[in-house]
Amino acid sequence: MNVFRTRLPARLLPAGHPIALHRLAGLSFIISLLFSVQAFASTDSPTIRLFPTTVVEDLRQTSSVAKEMETGLQEVIGRLDQQQQLYQESKCDGAEDDPGCQRLAKQLGATYLDMLGIMEERLPDMEHTVNNTRLSLEKRLRSELGNKMTPWTLQETLLGGNPQETSAPSPTMRGRSGMRLSERFKQYYQLVASSSSQTDQSLAVLASDIYLDMEETSELIARTREEIARATLVEQLNQSFGTITPEMMEIVGGVKSILFGDETSPMQIAGPPPGSIEQAYRSPLEN
């Protein structure tokens, strides 16, 4: 049974899928950036408290667990890549009956099982810390943006005080744009680092983005945990027959995109370029 074969929308993908792995792999980077964010936030004492120490501590925990998982997977993923390359170079496609190819397929399957094993071992911790972080952020978002703010004050927070002041650079890509997680958070960091007056604004967007990613990651982890046992059983059966399955090939392909970047990420369309109006007119009618 092909557990990882069908292409589903990102939200429905099992965490063993490259996209899910991709999200997990980005978590540690998120956390390291958040500590930087926290540092900036503390210097300007923001009026909204989206990242109190409890949330930061949860994120730190998630960071270390994610890092462990990444490290563990990276090694096995490297092996998978090499074995797949060897399999293809040996022209084993279509020559499955060849004893040498069968041996290679078995080795590849065994490495694949190793990967599933690592995930099975690490995922409970990962799930726990991701859920903690998600719940902490959820509480802060509900309280700070949901219950303490009106639509208008939220808008003012996002505009960062002075809506006419647009000179501070901000990233073209924002939100859940489908770009690499690490790249997105790098841009968040740049936004926060660029202007201390935009702290609240950036933190609101940052908290929202992380929370939604955590939601998705949490779902993916839960689904993966459900599927891993089944995938392991299927692969053990495959081992008996010495075959290499399409989902294994897909995983190895996905692994490459995780490690070396996803070249198929859609390009974002930039907005219109900033104008060069010397002095903006301010109407007495303006809110």
Place this chain on the structure above:
Amino acid sequence: MRKLKLSAPFRGALLIATCGALLASCATTPPPCISPQTKNLNHAVEDVKSNLRGGACAAHFDRYYDELLSIAEGDPKAENKRIFSEFLVWSSDAGLLSQRQARDYYNRYFNVKFTSMQGDYNNCSHTCPRRDRVMLNMERELSDKERGLLKVSLDNDGYYRADELYQEVELVLEATCTACNAVR
């Protein structure tokens, strides 16, 4: 054939009656509320003001505002913002618009903030239950801002920020409303 000959006093009375009827008909015909014929925004605003004075053409205010925007699109410049602002302040002073209406007309087209995202209650209770509608209204307003900020006033920065704000609101509301709705 005998010609009908009317006496002088009778002819005078007939003339007066005809003129009276004509004058009466003039008084009941609605004014034409014509569109401004010039492509100069300042002159067009004066034309519109003269039509709107007295209130007979007040029902055409939306059309006039739209026509003024179209004229301004033909000669976009930063100063147009001020012309529209002054026109709306005049409209408010003349009693054609309330203060609030004047503000909404201005801000919908020329301000970065969204008038369609307002409310006195918190987001969990007010915005989240109608999030789709709020976003749809904001999308429509963004298109008006494109016209006002970008095409009329050449305020690229302002429009760029409004577009960004729209995206941020979409993201933050998705997260906030998910958090508000979470029952754990």
